[in-house]
Amino acid sequence: MKHHIFRPLFVVAVLVVIVLLLRFLVVPQDFGIGERGYMYGWHRRGNEDDWKAFKVKYKTAEYCKDCHTANYEALRQSPHAVIQCENCHGPALDHPSEPARLTIDRSREQCLRCHFPLPYPTSARADIRGVDPALHNPGIECALCHNPHRPDLDGPLKTTGSTL
Amino acid sequence: MITRREFFRFTIKGMAGLAVPLAALELVKPGTLFANRTGAAGVRWIFLVDTYRCVGCGLCVKACKQENEIPYEANVTRTWVERYVLTKDGRLFADTPKGARDGFITDKIELGPGKYQEIKKEEIEKAFFVPKLCNQCENPPCVQVCPVGATYQAPDGVVLVDRTWCIGCGYCIMACPYGVRFFHPVHRVAEKCNFCYHRITKGMRPACVEACPFGARQIGNIRNPADPVAKIIAAERVGVLKDEYGTKPQVYYLGLSKEVK
Numbered sequence: 001m002k003h004h005i006f007r008p009l010f011v012v013a014v015l016v017v018i019v020l021l022l023r024f025l026v027v028p029q030d031f032g033i034g035e036r037g038y039m040y041g042w043h044r045r046g047n048e049d050d051w052k053a054f055k056v057k058y059k060t061a062e063y064c065k066d067c068h069t070a071n072y073e074a075l076r077q078s079p080h081a082v083i084q085c086e087n088c089h090g091p092a093l094d095h096p097s098e099p100a101r102l103t104i105d106r107s108r109e110q111c112l113r114c115h116f117p118l119p120y121p122t123s124a125r126a127d128i129r130g131v132d133p134a135l136h137n138p139g140i141e142c143a144l145c146h147n148p149h150r151p152d153l154d155g156p157l158k159t160t161g162s163t164l
Numbered sequence: 165m166i167t168r169r170e171f172f173r174f175t176i177k178g179m180a181g182l183a184v185p186l187a188a189l190e191l192v193k194p195g196t197l198f199a200n201r202t203g204a205a206g207v208r209w210i211f212l213v214d215t216y217r218c219v220g221c222g223l224c225v226k227a228c229k230q231e232n233e234i235p236y237e238a239n240v241t242r243t244w245v246e247r248y249v250l251t252k253d254g255r256l257f258a259d260t261p262k263g264a265r266d267g268f269i270t271d272k273i274e275l276g277p278g279k280y281q282e283i284k285k286e287e288i289e290k291a292f293f294v295p296k297l298c299n300q301c302e303n304p305p306c307v308q309v310c311p312v313g314a315t316y317q318a319p320d321g322v323v324l325v326d327r328t329w330c331i332g333c334g335y336c337i338m339a340c341p342y343g344v345r346f347f348h349p350v351h352r353v354a355e356k357c358n359f360c361y362h363r364i365t366k367g368m369r370p371a372c373v374e375a376c377p378f379g380a381r382q383i384g385n386i387r388n389p390a391d392p393v394a395k396i397i398a399a400e401r402v403g404v405l406k407d408e409y410g411t412k413p414q415v416y417y418l419g420l421s422k423e424v425k
Binding site: 031034035036039040041042043044047048050051052053054055056057058060082083084086087090091109112113114116117118119120121122123124125128133 | 215216217218219220221222223226227230231232249266267268269270271285288289290291292293303304307308313314315316317318319324326327328329358361362363365366368371374375377378379419
């Protein structure tokens with residue numbers, strides 16, 4: 001009996017079995033090469049569904065228009081028609097159940113994103129009318145005078161009512 | 165046993181066969197082949213950026229960060245907008261303050277933390293904005309280097325990161341030639357743009373595409389010949405970033421300039 005050969009061999013065999021057992025337990029069953037082969041597709045297939053189940057937060061104007069019809073229609077008629085409701089009102093999430101009220105961004109900086117004058121050639125930014133924020137009524141919200149839903153109308157405007 | 169007659173016949177046939185150029189066997193255009201490749205129900209997501217239309221408002225970045233739960237104050241983002249200003253004396257300036265999360269509301273160019281460069285309007289030769297996002301490369305180098313199979317290309321071409329499987333080694337962040345990957349400060353794993361995978365697989369458009377008021381960002385399916393974006397890419401003069409790397413990026417740019425890297 002050559003114990004000095006069989007004993008280490010037995011130890012190695014046990015180690016191999018342990019490693020295989022661990023791999024079977026730790027690696028998910030849906031791990032595989034997928035459609036893109038070993039180089040680009042080596043992954044856990046269930047992760048594709050994990051990402052598909054990620055929560056949608058921005059619901060687009062289609063989600064708003066049935067309840068907030070007046071504001072939606074007013075915006076469609078204005079030069080701001082291209083702007084999504086949620087760009088200023090924030091993501092709808094599950095409004096009106098959660099959150100019950102959205103936080104509106106009324107800051108000057110929000111308006112200046114487009115209306116700070118940058119007369120860059122070869123950029124559409126040059127075509128947008130701008131104001132110098134340091135000279136044009138500094139310190140107050142633009143929406144005090146300009147209704148964001150009807151910006152083409154001059155002069156101070158009564159708000160059309162922010163709730164429904 | 166082969167006869168002399170058969171030997172000559174096979175030899176002549178073989179030589180004639182070898183003489184046919186490979187191109188003669190190509191009966192369809194490669195573009196058509198690509199469009200008709202099977203798998204993933206004929207979807208291959210692509211993106212189109214029109215730099216002429218971009219005004220640098222940064223509403224895309226704001227929407228992206230909130231849609232994809234990227235900590236708003238942390239200086240990391242899945243997409244960002246770069247401003248390029250070239251002066252008449254040949255100087256090039258580029259900046260992206262906070263990834264343009266708040267847009268560009270100053271005409272000063274940010275050179276570094278607290279350092280700004282003022283450029284007079286008369287000095288500007290050309291200036292424009294370039295939105296950046298993950299290119300969802302056909303040959304993604306970030307995927308090749310992942311040692312654990314945590315990042316991969318989905319059958320529809322989008323490169324995803326498995327947050328439960330990523331060990332945070334950072335190889336992919338180093339490998340991406342476009343610098344679109346970063347560490348997620350909360351999940352402590354590699355993070356990247358995935359064209360809002362949760363939206364596009366539901367028939368919606370990515371949050372940045374919805375947020376853009378000017379149509380500078382569009383998403384499409386290049387396997388669908390009727391797709392409006394696929395048509396633009398086929399017919400217009402579009403460019404991609406760092407073509408020479410061989411990554412086959414799938415974000416196409418209209419009005420790309422050589423200064424853009």
